[in-house]
């Protein structure tokens with residue numbers, strides 16, 4: 141049986157323990173197990189934002205664009221080198237994940253004009269499935285949704301008609317982590333291109349886009365990267381595709397000699413061709429600040445702590461929660477999961493609400509999942525232990541049973 145003394149010892153010997161105090165609110169009573177949805181605010185980011193607003197914007201005014209204009213690429217390079225296994229010139233910060241997904245999926249489909257099938261997972265994040273369906277509908281293509289995206293599931297549906305395989309590296313509900321290398325290789329051997337959604341991977345698990353020969357990838361920065369609500373997303377396009385891949389939104393930030401204001405769109409032959417309009421500078425400053433913190437911690441140490449936290453969570457769930465009607469809805473093998481764990485219970489919604497009333501923030505995911513995020517920089521072993529203890533006590537005492545389920549709930 142794991143004791144409080146055990147977890148306090150884990151915190152004492154945690155090589156990342158100093159990072160928690162570098163976030164606003166880390167010392168309040170809240171047990172925050174939702175850093176995989178919206179990460180906490182780094183103290184340095186609040187300072188950085190103040191500087192960009194009060195100095196660069198307030199006094200530099202339009203002259204600050206001289207420096208700002210290079211940020212989508214320079215911060216993309218930093219993110220690529222430290223968290224994505226991408227060499228220079230293949231990552232930019234821009235738009236939202238949904239918009240980037242649209243741009244890159246469209247570019248991929250244009251590169252395979254005679255093929256009519258897109259492969260994705262029926263459990264993929266809704267925006268991914270909607271964007272792919274929209275593209276398929278506009279072009280008269282077919283989307284094949286597989287149930288569960290293990291290598292054999294993907295391989296079973298690949299054919300010489302497959303244009304694109306678009307999957308999430310880490311599943312937003314179960315936390316299942318897919319083998320990027322073997323799925324990418326299988327898609328390539330069928331002549332298809334791949335597009336990975338890295339929203340639940342970036343900053344939590346090592347990603348090796350170049351080494352896996354990935355074609356396209358997208359992801360957000362408001363989860364483990366801690367860049368704040370609505371922070372701009374990133375996109376990756378392998379440099380081998382920079383001259384051939386064209387995106388569908390012909391904006392002036394992708395244009396050669398942008399400020400000559402030419403009459404004909406002719407995109408640059410570099411990653412900037414996937415930019416569209418004026419970059420969100422304040423948001424990019426926060427992405428940079430978040431990435432620097434993760435880079436200082438190091439992705440291998442982040443991954444090791446993520447595994448230790450999620451393993452502790454599963455052990456506590458087995459001993460405390462299984463007798464109360466819970467089951468583990470995430471892979472038990474650490475190598476096959478990201479940094480969150482979902483617990484199944486028929487009353488997951490009411491239990492999640494009761495947890496929030498008891499100062500523990502989880503996420504509820506339909507229909508029966510309590511999703512618990514273990515963001516390695518901001519979650520201590522003691523936080524997790526205490527959150528799980530409150531969960532056990534709420535359920536064993538029935539303190540969730542009087543919570544009403546709204547007739548039409550927005551989640």
Ligand SMILES: Cc1ncc(COP(=O)(O)O)c(C=O)c1O
Nearest residue numbers: 236237238265267308312339360
């Ligand atoms: C896996 C995944 N993809 C895409 C999105 C949506 O991204 P955005 O709202 O930035 O377009 C999310 C949001 O949580 C997500 O978890």
